[in-house]
Each structure stands twice: as structure tokens, then as C-alpha cells.
Amino acid sequence: MPKLMIDGREIEVPKGTRVIEAAKRLGIEIPYYCYHPGLTVAGNCRMCLVEIEKMPRLQIACHMEAQDGMVVRTDTEKIRQTRKHVLEFLLSNHPVDCPVCDQAGECWLQDYYMKHGLYASRLAEDKIKKHKAVVLGPTVILDSERCILCSRCVRFTDEISKTHELGIVNRGDHSEITIDPNRALENAYSGNVVDVCPVGALTDRDFRFKIRAWYLSSGNSVCSGCARGCNIQVQYNLDRPHHGKGARVMRVKPCFNADINQWWICDEGRYGYKFHDQNRILQPVSRSGQTAREVAWEGVLSEVAQKLGGSREKIGIFVSPQLTNEELFLIRGFFKEGLKCPNLFLLSPKSEGRQDDFLIRADKNPNSKGAELLGFPYDPKAISTFASKCSLGAVDGVIVFGQDLLSLKNTSLDKSVLEKLKWSVFIGSNHNATSDRASVVLPSATYVEKEGSFTNFEGRIQRFKKVLEPLAGSRTEFEILRALSGLLKIAFRYQTTEDVFTHLQAHEKPFQGLPCVQIGMGGTDIRVLAEPVIPAIEQKGDIL
Amino acid sequence: MEKLISKYFIPGKTLSVGDYVREGGYEAARGAFTRFDPPALIAEVSKANLRGLGGAGFPTGKKWSFVPQNTGKPVYLVVNVDEGEPGTFKDKYILRHAPHLLIEGIIIAAYANNIHTAYVYVRGEYTEPYRKLTQAIEEAREKNFLGKNIFGKGFDLDIVVHRGAGAYICGEETGLLESLEGKKGFPRLKPPFPAVSGVFGCPTVINNPETLSYLPFIISRGAEWFAKLGMERNGGMRLFSVSGHVKRPGVYELPMGTPLREIIYDHAGGIRDGKKLKAVVPGGLSAPILTAEEIDIKMDFDSLAAKGTMAGSGGVMVMDESTCMVHALHATMRFFAHESCGQCTPCREGTGWVNRILDRVMRGRGRKADIDNLIDIGSFIAGTTICALGDGASMAMMGYLKKFRPEFEAYIRDGKCDLKDGSVPHPVSV
Numbered sequence: 001m002p003k004l005m006i007d008g009r010e011i012e013v014p015k016g017t018r019v020i021e022a023a024k025r026l027g028i029e030i031p032y033y034c035y036h037p038g039l040t041v042a043g044n045c046r047m048c049l050v051e052i053e054k055m056p057r058l059q060i061a062c063h064m065e066a067q068d069g070m071v072v073r074t075d076t077e078k079i080r081q082t083r084k085h086v087l088e089f090l091l092s093n094h095p096v097d098c099p100v101c102d103q104a105g106e107c108w109l110q111d112y113y114m115k116h117g118l119y120a121s122r123l124a125e126d127k128i129k130k131h132k133a134v135v136l137g138p139t140v141i142l143d144s145e146r147c148i149l150c151s152r153c154v155r156f157t158d159e160i161s162k163t164h165e166l167g168i169v170n171r172g173d174h175s176e177i178t179i180d181p182n183r184a185l186e187n188a189y190s191g192n193v194v195d196v197c198p199v200g201a202l203t204d205r206d207f208r209f210k211i212r213a214w215y216l217s218s219g220n221s222v223c224s225g226c227a228r229g230c231n232i233q234v235q236y237n238l239d240r241p242h243h244g245k246g247a248r249v250m251r252v253k254p255c256f257n258a259d260i261n262q263w264w265i266c267d268e269g270r271y272g273y274k275f276h277d278q279n280r281i282l283q284p285v286s287r288s289g290q291t292a293r294e295v296a297w298e299g300v301l302s303e304v305a306q307k308l309g310g311s312r313e314k315i316g317i318f319v320s321p322q323l324t325n326e327e328l329f330l331i332r333g334f335f336k337e338g339l340k341c342p343n344l345f346l347l348s349p350k351s352e353g354r355q356d357d358f359l360i361r362a363d364k365n366p367n368s369k370g371a372e373l374l375g376f377p378y379d380p381k382a383i384s385t386f387a388s389k390c391s392l393g394a395v396d397g398v399i400v401f402g403q404d405l406l407s408l409k410n411t412s413l414d415k416s417v418l419e420k421l422k423w424s425v426f427i428g429s430n431h432n433a434t435s436d437r438a439s440v441v442l443p444s445a446t447y448v449e450k451e452g453s454f455t456n457f458e459g460r461i462q463r464f465k466k467v468l469e470p471l472a473g474s475r476t477e478f479e480i481l482r483a484l485s486g487l488l489k490i491a492f493r494y495q496t497t498e499d500v501f502t503h504l505q506a507h508e509k510p511f512q513g514l515p516c517v518q519i520g521m522g523g524t525d526i527r528v529l530a531e532p533v534i535p536a537i538e539q540k541g542d543i544l
Numbered sequence: 545m546e547k548l549i550s551k552y553f554i555p556g557k558t559l560s561v562g563d564y565v566r567e568g569g570y571e572a573a574r575g576a577f578t579r580f581d582p583p584a585l586i587a588e589v590s591k592a593n594l595r596g597l598g599g600a601g602f603p604t605g606k607k608w609s610f611v612p613q614n615t616g617k618p619v620y621l622v623v624n625v626d627e628g629e630p631g632t633f634k635d636k637y638i639l640r641h642a643p644h645l646l647i648e649g650i651i652i653a654a655y656a657n658n659i660h661t662a663y664v665y666v667r668g669e670y671t672e673p674y675r676k677l678t679q680a681i682e683e684a685r686e687k688n689f690l691g692k693n694i695f696g697k698g699f700d701l702d703i704v705v706h707r708g709a710g711a712y713i714c715g716e717e718t719g720l721l722e723s724l725e726g727k728k729g730f731p732r733l734k735p736p737f738p739a740v741s742g743v744f745g746c747p748t749v750i751n752n753p754e755t756l757s758y759l760p761f762i763i764s765r766g767a768e769w770f771a772k773l774g775m776e777r778n779g780g781m782r783l784f785s786v787s788g789h790v791k792r793p794g795v796y797e798l799p800m801g802t803p804l805r806e807i808i809y810d811h812a813g814g815i816r817d818g819k820k821l822k823a824v825v826p827g828g829l830s831a832p833i834l835t836a837e838e839i840d841i842k843m844d845f846d847s848l849a850a851k852g853t854m855a856g857s858g859g860v861m862v863m864d865e866s867t868c869m870v871h872a873l874h875a876t877m878r879f880f881a882h883e884s885c886g887q888c889t890p891c892r893e894g895t896g897w898v899n900r901i902l903d904r905v906m907r908g909r910g911r912k913a914d915i916d917n918l919i920d921i922g923s924f925i926a927g928t929t930i931c932a933l934g935d936g937a938s939m940a941m942m943g944y945l946k947k948f949r950p951e952f953e954a955y956i957r958d959g960k961c962d963l964k965d966g967s968v969p970h971p972v973s974v
Contacts, residue, residue: 043733046888046930122913173886
């Protein structure tokens with residue numbers, strides 16, 4: 001393995017490692033724009049030039065492979081001057097759009113200017129005018145004047161999404177990013193070009209003018225859009241409700257995870273965050289006939305406990321693969337083992353979606369595997385049998401966790417069946433057709449508002465922490481089940497969700513020995529997202 | 545002095561295959577197959593001290609020796625007839641008047657390097673030379689000098705001619721390869737070098753047509769003879785493209801190391817209209833300019849490099865006392881800014897910026913700080929770019945600013961130049 005010196009410090013690296021990656025392992029930061037560990041090397045920004053002994057010219061660290069005996073310097077006066085000049089070149093035609101540009105606060109030009117530039121401008125020429133505010137597609141908008149032509153977006157559409165929409169047209173300083181004239185940027189991963197763009201050339205239409213990046217707080221989590229479980233960072237705003245119309249979650253960015261999603265996320269996952277704030281059930285509801293009233297938790301919980309006191313044969317429980325491992329475990333403990341209710345069913349309403357050979361899975365639930373491992377297999381026949389019992393009036397009521405029974409296909413559960421029931425309890429976060437008919441509605445938390453774990457389709461368990469407090473009157477399923485356990489005198493042995501997980505790892509056979517993956521090694525900062533990659537096993541960080 | 549290639553440069557005439565064969569054409573190539581094995585052939589070419597005549601002056605035999613023959617991939621020859629360096633027009637003459645010399649040179653180079661397909665990249669603007677070349681290739685095929693089993697030696701070779709579309713950067717060897725492969729002419733990062741990974745990712749030899757056209761002479765008359773025609777380490781002769789304010793502009797074939805003064809005054813007839821010489825660009829637009837006092841210099845690669853300029857493509861551009869150096873530099877930098885491919889930051893932004901500064905100076909709104917700013921900007925375009933266009937642009941500009949600084953200062957101070965006869969009015973802006 002080649003051994004080299006960087007700034008007087010020695011390091012041994014695997015053959016083929018680039019100098020910029022070797023430097024990163026030593027904690028030495030070399031600035032760059034066009035380099036991205038997930039894309040091929042372009043070597044066009046010239047920001048990462050370093051001195052290599054015995055080579056007369058400066059060399060780019062992103063392309064140069066570490067050789068045995070190489071001596072590299074990254075911080076000489078010549079390099080400082082070169083970086084300053086490269087920055088000056090980049091800024092010479094760059095419009096001073098900062099006051100109106102979404103990238104401000106997370107812009108690499110701003111950051112490197114403060115770190116490596118700090119020169120007084122000597123530009124006495126007009127800047128070149130190019131196309132501004134060009135809508136490329138439903139998700140992305142382009143400003144060519146801001147573009148530094150690093151070609152990351154072009155490489156992304158060529159190498160990752162493999163849709164080849166973007167290219168560079170014209171020559172020299174009139175070059176612009178362009179899109180094939182007969183197409184739009186409409187692939188399933190289009191939002192990622194905004195992440196890779198270091199400046200405000202490609203910005204997100206969903207996020208446009210919403211809020212300043214430095215007003216955002218963040219927390220890491222796992223996307224619940226499909227069975228892959230891409231790692232995400234949820235960015236939210238609590239202090240300034242006048243931005244974003246009072247919504248808390250402002251946007252979602254992918255976090256790097258070498259095994260699951262690398263640096264990327266699909267558009268559905270990226271833009272599917274609105275349900276955390278929109279269409280939420282805010283308070284418990286009790287409904288008789290057509291009249292529904294908002295009620296207090298204590299009263300309504302007693303009501304539910306009473307209903308559960310009746311014949312256990314005549315109750316059905318519908319569980320969702322959107323629930324966490326801990327919640328599924330607690331439900332099993334409470335309903336099956338505690339109440340001895342035999343009619344426990346798993347519904348998989350969204351498992352026939354589209355799948356591709358990259359990130360998107362057909363199963364649009366985050367925890368189908370977890371549900372299966374906890375003893376909730378998907379059994380359509382059993383559901384059919386139960387539905388017949390309902391039609392015959394043999395069932396008193398059902399408890400539904402989060403699913404909209406009435407929008408399911410291929411089940412025999414339809415409106416007529418449900419009308420035969422005496423009562424129904426809906427426990428979920430967002431309104432749907434089922435919740436609008438239920439006798440009792442208990443508002444629960446979305447996954448950013450609770451702690452828990454999902455098991456992805458490969459069997460990787462990913463644990464995530466709470467990012468936000470449950471909205472308005474909603475409560476986590478953990479709290480709801482604990483309260484019901486208390487009312488029905490069923491043992492509930494856990495103080496926190498973490499306790500549940502510890503128990504699972506110790507006692508549940510399928511969980512023993514399954515790898516528990518560290519999530520969220522990235523950060524808000526897209527520079528951190530795109531830092532030269534060190535294999536996951538070498539990364540230190542948050543072990544939940 | 546005997547002319548080798550330029551013997552055939554007769555206006556309106558193109559050497560046919562019949563005429564060429566009658567005088568012994570294609571015998572060198574035929575003989576090469578029996579007299580040399582490929583390694584010996586490469587050694588012979590090295591002994592001749594043949595240097596690359598497209599601009600870089602890299603020893604040809606050495607370049608050939610870098611080609612790995614054991615990769616399992618085919619080796620290709622690419623002939624660079626993009627001839628984009630301003631001031632150079634000799635390759636045009638070779639294609640137009642003596643294309644069979646080039647074809648015979650291609651055969652020799654192909655045999656030396658185990659090459660069975662050669663690509664000739666001709667700049668798009670050279671329509672007539674392209675036609676003459678393709679015609680000559682047809683003639684050569686008919687005589688089985690190209691195709692399967694040429695000369696009955698069991699060696700297959702054919703030539704594909706590809707036309708460019710008007711970009712100087714496609715004369716840069718890796719820009720050319722990208723263009724040949726159907727992509728934008730963006731030069732590649734090096735390493736890997738084309739000898740190892742060139743066209744289609746295969747080992748590739750890239751040569752200038754003039755370089756290849758001297759091969760038949762080297763093979764038939766001997767490497768030692770060829771080397772002796774020139775100077776130490778700079779063997780043979782070369783075609784100088786002389787243009788500008790001389791009485792007889794044109795292509796002159798002279799020994800390597802001919803003094804510049806001799807080229808201008810003895811061969812090209814001296815300065816026209818009885819004017820005085822002011823400056824000479826010795827080797828194509830990228831070569832740092834020489835003043836009238838500096839023309840006692842030998843025109844070979846090593847001598848010119850020692851004096852801080854370059855032999856380059858042999859494009860000698862002569863300027864007399866009526867030339868405003870500010871105008872000349874402006875035209876130079878306008879060219880580089882227009883031709884910059886735009887891939888890397890220093891060249892894309894730097895050449896454009898320098899061009900706009902000179903624009904402003906030309907319009908009479910120059911500032912005192914401009915000259916030092918230009919020098920500072922130029923010093924960070926050279927040495928930081930992907931390809932040599934940045935270096936060429938920077939070196940050219942530094943030459944003008946260093947050697948004619950007082951003229952620039954006067955122009956900035958007065959807002960115009962003071963030449964009575966006045967240079968041709970110059971359009972400003974890109």
C-alpha cells in the first residue's frame with residue numbers, strides 16, 4: 001500500500017486512493033468544487049491544486065493517485081495565491097445575487113471566499129449575461145449566470161440517474177448548462193442535482209424563497225417512503241412560523257450511507273415530507289352518527305378501553321408496515337399476548353408500486369420486513385375470512401393503525417363491510433376516509449416525532465431519534481399503548497422506546513445478530529455530504 | 545539547398561500516385577518492411593532526431609517507444625491535421641500538393657507501431673485539402689498501398705478521414721480524441737497519456753502530418769543523413785510558414801536551426817514597403833514575441849526554448865513599425881478567449897477577463913493598474929490548466945507586456961496609439 005507524506009504527516013492508503021482522499025483521512029481539508037466522491041473525476045475547477053515534490057507544475061489532488069514516497073504540500077504561499085486567483089476567476093463573472101439566492105448560507109463560493117479569498121475585487125469589466133430562472137422541470141430551476149460549470153449536474157444525469165438530460169452548450173466563458181431541447185428534467189432523482197450543485201445555479205423549486213438556510217434546525221432520520229429506508233436529514237423551522245406558512249418541516253436532504261442510498265434520495269422521498277404538517281389530525285375525536293366532537297385524551301382513552309373489554313373474538317386489529325419495530329412489538333404484546341385477541345392483521349396497501357434498479361422499491365412501506373420478523377405476515381386470505389365475518393355482523397369493531405381501509409385494493413374490506421361494525425377506532429397521524437368515519441380517532445405522531453427503528457428490505461435495522469415534538473394534541477403510539485395498558489391492567493414493562501429496542505435485540509430471535517446500521521453520517525452542509533469518502537467502517541460518529 | 549517536401553508545392557498541382565511512384569515513391573515504405581523490424585525502425589527514427597513538428601517538438605522515436613504493445617487492445621495512429629495555431633499553414637500545403645508523402649509516412653509509422661487503422665483528423669475549414677487527401681487515399685488503395693496485405697507483406701492498414709467542425713481546441717491532442725469519438729472537444733486529464741490510453745481507450749500514436757511526411761526520406765536516405773541536415777538533437781528540415789509584413793510570405797522548407805534573420809531577409813525578401821522590422825512571433829501565436837533586436841537566433845526547438853520562447857509550429861509572423869502592439873495583443877487574446885473550450889476555470893474566465901480588459905484599453909479607457917493586473921492574471925492562467933491553451937495564451941501575453949511595456953503604458957495614458965500610418969481599424973469585443 002502506498003505510503004505518502006502530506007504537509008509533513010505520513011499516511012498509508014490503499015492503492016488507487018486519490019491525494020484529496022488521503023488528505024481527508026489526515027483531517028487536511030483541500031478545497032474543491034467539481035470533485036464528488038460519488039461521481040467520476042472531472043478536474044475542471046482547479047481549486048484543489050497542490051504541490052507535489054519533483055513535479056514542476058501544481059497538480060490537482062482529486063485526480064492524482066497517491067504513490068509510494070510522494071511528498072505533498074497543501075498549504076504553501078504559492079498554493080494560497082493560486083486558490084485566491086482561482087476563486088477570483090470564478091467570481092469574475094458571478095452575479096452578486098446573494099440577497100435573492102437560495103444558496104446563501106450554504107454556498108461554496110461564499111464559504112471559500114471567506115476562507116481562501118478575502119481579496120479586494122479589481123474587476124472593472126461588465127459581467128457576462130446568461131439565462132436566469134430557467135425552469136428545467138417540475139423540481140429544479142437553473143440560473144446560468146451563477147453556474148461555475150463544475151459539471152457535477154451533467155455527470156449526475158449521465159452516471160447516476162442515467163437519463164442524460166443535461167449538457168454544456170457553447171464554448172469558453174459563454175458556456176451554459178443546457179437541457180436537451182425536447183425534454184425536461186423529470187427523472188425520479190432530479191432533486192439530487194440541487195444537492196450536488198455547490199452554488200445557487202440549480203435550486204429547488206419546492207424550497208424556492210421559502211426560508212433562509214441559516215434559520216433551519218435539523219435532525220437525522222430515515223425516510224418512510226419505501227422499503228429501502230434512505231437516510232435523511234429533516235430540516236425544520238420552529239422559530240419563524242411566518243416562513244413556510246407555519247409548517248415545521250421545510251425540506252429533506254439525503255444523508256450519506258454507503259450501504260443503503262450512498263449520497264442520493266429519490267424525488268418521492270425528498271418531497272414527501274408535507275404530510276408531517278399538512279392534513280394532520282390535531283386532537284382526539286369522538287363521533288356518534290354524523291356528529292364529531294373533539295374530546296380530551298383521558299375520556300376517550302377510557303372509552304376505547306371499555307370497547308376492548310368486550311369479547312376479544314369480536315374485535316379486529318389492523319396493523320401497518322409503517323409502524324416501527326418497537327410499536328409493532330408493543331402492539332403484539334398488548335393485543336395478542338395481553339388481551340388474547342386472535343384477529344391481528346397486517347395490511348400492505350402500498351406494496352405494488354414502481355421499482356427501479358437503483359433506490360426505489362415497489363414496497364412503499366418502511367417496515368414490512370420488520371413486521372414480518374415480528375410475526376405479522378401479510379395474509380390476504382385471513383383478511384378475507386375476517387371481512388366475511390364482518391359482513392355477517394359477527395364483529396363488533398376494529399382498531400386501525402394508520403391505514404386507510406377504504407382505499408385498499410384487493411381486500412374484501414369495503415364501505416359496506418365497515419358499516420356493519422358497531423364501532424371503529426382509528427389511530428394515525430393524517431386524515432383519510434377511514435378516520436373520517438371512525439367512532440374514535442386518536443391522533444398519533446409521524447415518524448419524525450418519535451424514536452424507533454425500521455427494518456429495511458435487506459434486513460438492515462436503522463434506528464432513528466425524535467426530531468420534532470408531536471404536533472398539537474397528537475401522541476406517540478408508545479404513549480397510547482402505555483395508557484391503554486394501564487387502564488386494562490396489562491403489564492407494560494418499558495420506560496422508553498430504547499428499552500423496547502434493547503429487549504428486542506436480546507430476546508427476539510430474528511433481531512439477534514442483525515446488523516444495526518449507523519444512520520445519518522452526513523449533515524445539513526452539502527460540503528459534508530460530498531466530502532471525500534472514507535469507507536463506512538472507518539467512520540466515527542453517532543451510534544444510536 | 546535541396547527541397548524534400550516542398551519540392552512538390554507547385555501552385556495548382558497535386559502530385560499523383562503515378563508520378564510519385566515513377567520517382568521512387570512508396571519504395572521507402574515497401575523497403576521498411578524488409579529492412580527493419582518494428583523496434584529497429586523506431587530506433588532509426590530516434591537516431592534521425594526527428595522532432596514533432598505540430599508544435600510541441602517531442603522526439604518522435606521516443607513518443608513511439610512509449611506505446612505498450614501488450615495490452616490486448618489495438619494500437620491506433622491519429623494524424624493531427626487540425627492546424628489551428630494562427631500563423632501556420634504548412635500542413636494545408638502537404639495535403640493539397642503532396643498527400644502521397646503523408647500516406648507513405650503513415651504506412652511507415654503504422655508498421656513501426658503495429659497499427660492497422662489510422663485516423664486523419666482534418667480541420668473542417670480545409671475543404672480542398674480534404675478532397676485531395678481522400679482522392680489520394682483512393683489512389684493508394686487501388687495500388688494496394690493501403691487495404692489488406694499491403695505490398696504483399698501480410699500487413700493490413702487503412703485510413704479513415706474525419707473532418708473537424710471549427711474549434712482550435714480540437715487541435716489539442718486529447719481534445720482531438722474526444723472530437724474524433726463524437727463528443728465535445730474537451731481535453732482530457734493527463735495521465736493517462738494517449739500513448740497508453742488514447743482513442744477509444746486504446747494505445748494511440750498522435751503525429752503531425754509534416755512529421756510523418758519526413759519519414760520516407762529518413763528511411764530511404766538514412767537517419768544519420770537526416771539528422772545532419774539540422775542541428776544537434778533537432779534533426780532534418782522543417783516547413784516555416786512565414787506571414788506578415790514581408791515581401792514574399794509563404795512556406796519555406798529550411799534546415800532546423802536556420803537563423804531567423806536569414807528567414808526574414810534572405811528567403812522572405814525582407815520587410816515590404818521599405819519599412820523597419822518591429823517584432824516577430826517565431827512559432828505560432830502561443831510563442832512569446834521577439835523584438836527586432838532579438839532575431840539573431842537559431843530556429844530550432846532547443847535554441848528558442850533557451851531564449852524563453854518556442855519553435856512551436858514554425859509559424860513566423862513578422863510585424864513592421866506600423867503595427868500597434870496593443871492592437872496585436874488584443875487580437876491575440878481575443879483569439880484565445882474565443883477558442884477556450886471553457887472546461888477549466890483559469891482559462892475560461894481568465895482569457896475572457898484579459899480579453900475584456902484589453903477591449904477597454906483599446907477603447908481608450910485603460911487604467912494604470914491594468915498592465916500589472918494583466919501580468920498577475922496571466923501568471924495564474926499558466927501552469928494551472930488542464931491543457932496547454934492556457935499556457936499558450938498566458939505566455940503570448942507576457943511576451944507582449946514584458947517586451948513592449950512602454951507602448952502599453954503610453955496607450956493607456958493617451959487613450960490611443962500614436963502610429964501615424966495607423967494599424968488597420970480593429971473591431972473590438974468578442
